[in-house]
Amino acid sequence: MLHxxxxxxxAKAAELLLGGSLVAIPTETVYGLAAIATDAKAVTTIFxxxxxxxxxxxxxxxxxxxxVFQYTNGIPGWAEKLFQAFSPGPLTIVLPKKEVxxxxxxxxxxxxxxxxxxHPLALELLRMINKPLAAPSAxxxxxxxxxxxxxxYDQLQGKIAYILDGGPCTIxxxxxxxxxxxxxxxxxxxxxxxxEQIEAVLGNVAIExxxxxxxxxxxxxxxxxAPRKQVLLGYPxxxxxxTGFLAFKQYSELLxxxxxxxxxxxxxxxxxxxxxxxxxRELDALDxxxxxxxxxxxxxxxxxxxxxLRRASxx
Ligand code: TXA
Ligand code: MG
Numbered sequence: 001m002l003h004x005x006x007x008x009x010x011a012k013a014a015e016l017l018l019g020g021s022l023v024a025i026p027t028e029t030v031y032g033l034a035a036i037a038t039d040a041k042a043v044t045t046i047f048x049x050x051x052x053x054x055x056x057x058x059x060x061x062x063x064x065x066x067x068v069f070q071y072t073n074g075i076p077g078w079a080e081k082l083f084q085a086f087s088p089g090p091l092t093i094v095l096p097k098k099e100v101x102x103x104x105x106x107x108x109x110x111x112x113x114x115x116x117x118x119h120p121l122a123l124e125l126l127r128m129i130n131k132p133l134a135a136p137s138a139x140x141x142x143x144x145x146x147x148x149x150x151x152x153y154d155q156l157q158g159k160i161a162y163i164l165d166g167g168p169c170t171i172x173x174x175x176x177x178x179x180x181x182x183x184x185x186x187x188x189x190x191x192x193x194x195x196e197q198i199e200a201v202l203g204n205v206a207i208e209x210x211x212x213x214x215x216x217x218x219x220x221x222x223x224x225x226a227p228r229k230q231v232l233l234g235y236p237x238x239x240x241x242x243t244g245f246l247a248f249k250q251y252s253e254l255l256x257x258x259x260x261x262x263x264x265x266x267x268x269x270x271x272x273x274x275x276x277x278x279x280x281r282e283l284d285a286l287d288x289x290x291x292x293x294x295x296x297x298x299x300x301x302x303x304x305x306x307x308x309l310r311r312a313s314x315x
Pocket of ligand 1: 027029030031032033056057058059090092094106109111112113115117135136137138173174175177179188189
């Protein structure tokens with residue numbers, strides 16, 4: 001058992017990481033569980049702490065495009081355009097990796113998912129250590145991702161030494177992942193940069209969101225981001241006892257407000273994304289059997305929100 005500390009000491013976080021320990025770090029999307037990406041032994045402990053299967057590759061975080069060049073081979077033109085438009089920010093691009101990135105990071109793939117996070121503490125930490133950080137979301141495998149330091153503490157307390165507290169995440173859903181498939185830029189995971197934003201830069205792209213068999217990674221497994229309680233989709237006409245409701249804009253009149261959460265009363269999809277995971281956690285902590293979740297409009301970040309809700313309900 002480790003004594004887990006929540007703090008804002010970047011130098012301490014850097015020291016722990018450089019010494020081979022794990023540190024939970026804030027990013028604008030969700031909190032990550034980080035290790036130095038070139039330290040295969042430290043990266044292995046990420047999988048152990050998360051109880052994550054080794055076939056699920058990790059995302060590597062860099063502080064600028066020059067560092068991305070150091071760890072990858074041959075960035076295609078479309079990827080450079082996307083980096084220019086959306087980095088630092090909630091975008092991950094899958095690129096051919098250099099050998100210094102160990103196989104454990106990429107699950108043996110010869111590509112690596114790379115992103116430049118925009119959270120100021122994450123960037124400062126990355127600059128300080130001057131090495132890339134491998135970091136999946138800092139939650140037990142399959143559970144809802146953490147968007148505050150306290151969320152991380154609630155689940156990983158005793159398993160990691162330090163949680164760097166950067167406040168609540170401003171985006172609230174994971175990065176959008178884009179890879180080249182058959183020569184075509186292809187969105188593999190819906191996230192913090194919308195399809196519309198990507199298509200505004202590249203024109204039409206392919207979208208290949210895996211749901212069941214043959215996932216490129218379990219972030220794409222059908223059942224993921226799941227609370228412990230049963231999640232059902234929709235807005236029912238009647239609610240059974242011990243049922244909660246995750247609403248988009250408006251409370252249901254059929255249930256007490258205490259067992260409901262509203263994602264955005266103004267119907268703002270960015271605000272809804274920001275409150276999604278915290279709301280699911282809050283409902284999961286109540287004495288309920290079932291959570292009903294209402295789908296949101298299928299546009300902008302709404303597509304990513306609906307994707308997470310569908311996976312949460314697929315248990
Ligand atoms: O916003 C985010 O991306 C957060 C923060 C911490 O940066 N990280 C995150 O990591 O969501 P994680 O481990 O929960 O999701 C990583 C997913 C894998 O499940 C896989 O789907 C995809 O990234 N991935 C990583 N490397 C890949 C590769 N070489 N090829 C295809 N997909 C890859
Ligand atoms: Mg995850």
